[in-house]
Amino acid sequence: MRLFATGLLLVMAAAFLTFRRLATIYPEWDVPLGYAIAFTEAAMVGGLADWFAVTALFRRPLGLPIPHTAIIPVNKDRIADSMAAFLRDNFLTPQVVARRLHGFNLAAGLGGFLADPRREEQSRLRDGAAGLLADILESLDPDHMGGMVKAGLRRQLEKVDLAPLLGQMLDNAIAGKRHLPVLESLLRKIGEVVEANEPMIRAMIHQRANTIMRWTGLDERLANGVLDGTYRLLAEVIVQPDHPLRGKIDEALTKLAADLRSDPAMRVKVERIKIELLENPAMAVWIDSMWERAREALLRAARNPDKALAGSLGNSISQFGRTLGEDARLQVLVNRFARRTLVGVASRYGSEIVRLVSETVKRWDAKTVSDRIEGAVGRDLQFIRINGTVVGGLVGVAIHTVDRLLL
Known part of the structure; x- marks a missing residue:
């Protein structure tokens, strides 16, 4: 030109x-x-x-x-200061952010993007955001970033009052009978453990039997009876939904859920176990590996968003997007959360962002x-x-x- x-x-x-x-x-x-x-x-x-x-x-x-x-x-x-002042006055004050977000249906837009992210205009937005995310992840020091993430995760776990949460989850599982598959799997696993260690159990019964029983062979019959009775009991509990032992287990689990929610002594025990777990070196190793896997997965997804959105994950995201685009009550909740979050970010970090622009x-x-x-x-x-x-x-x-x- x-x-x-x-x-x-x-x-x-x-x-x-x-x-x-x-x-x-x-x-x-x-x-x-x-x-x-x-x-x-x-x-x-x-x-x-x-x-x-x-x-x-x-x-x-x-x-x-x-x-x-x-x-x-x-x-x-002077231009740098003017740009920063323009950004601050027109975009990054809490009042301006709240006013600009008022009436803006962010949830519906997000739902449309998630439901069909491969549309041309959505694809450009997705590719640009993905490339920016990948560049940020690669430019940050992995050890430093990982340390921040892990420290933040540990702080959040320390703040969680775990006992009431576990109690509520257990109550919900019992009410929906979602604990039954876990119980049946546990009973089958017990049966497999007993079967795998049958020689050891027989040896223990033989060792504890007296001399007369060993001479008469009653110890072998006793061992067979114990093992057969154990197998039969486990099988009956698994196949009979109304077995009395199931009722006893449900009663014990219901009491445990109540104790987790309301018993101070139980809450202290759970809190102590949680702290011990967090201080265990194995937990630190697990958090390290989890962060590294999450970082690598984010990088792969950001570098190849089409592949990341394929398969069951993509279908799940699309389904969530359609739900978000159609459910008015869910949109209200998401929009309220987004407004509060963005206003909070502007309030806490607006001056820092403005100074970053000016100094850059x-x-x-x-x-x-x-x-x-x-x-x-x-x-x-x-x-x-x-x-x-x-x-x-x-x-x-x-x-x-x-x-x-x-x-």
Whole structure:
């Protein structure tokens, strides 16, 4: 665009010289040539004036130290502060964030994106966000970032009152009979353990039997009876939904759930067990491995979002998106949470974000600032030069017309 605007200016200059030459050769053409000369002359003036104005924004025209030129490089720090102030006043104050989010259905938009993230406009948004996330994850120090994540996870676990939570989960499981598959699996596992250790159990019974029982072989019959009775009891409990032992187990689990919710002594025991688990080195190793797997999974998903959204995970995300887009009550909850979160972020970190913008721009050298701003708006500025050339020419024709009419 710069070459086109400059070329148009040169064309006007060449046309001006040509028309002036023709005017001396063909004086009888003075009327049409007068209009042509007026157009090209004014077009050169307009084009040169706008060239000077556009160039003065970013550098010294022709390198000359003309006052009030190279405006952006000279005022780089003031521009940085102005950008930061604009960002703060228009975007990052809690009041502005709350006002801009009022009436904005973020949940519906998120639901539409999750339901069909492969639409063209959604795909560009997803790819850009995924690339940014991947760059952030790779640029952060893994050990430092991992330490922050693990420390935050540990702090949150320490704050959790685990006993009531476990009690409520156990109550819900019993009410929905979701504990029965676990109970049946446990009983089967007990049966497998007994079967795998049958020689050891027989040896223990033989060792504890007295001499008479061993002489008469009653110890072997006793061992067979114990093992057969154990297998039969386990089988009956598994296959009979109304077995009395199941009722006893349910009663014990219901009491345990009540104790977890309301018994102070039980809550103290659970809290002590939780602290011991958190202080166990094995737990630290597990958290380390969990963080590393999560980080690698996030990187893979960010670098290849199409693959991450395929299969059952993609179907689940799409289903959640459709639910979010259709359920008005869920949208209200999500929108309320999003508003509170974003207002809180603006309140706590708005000044930090503004200072980051200002300090980043101030650290750039003057040429970098000029190049980035010119790269963003330079094409439109060249249109100003083109328009100035054309409009200048038309104004020249208008002035020439008025001049001829008055004379």
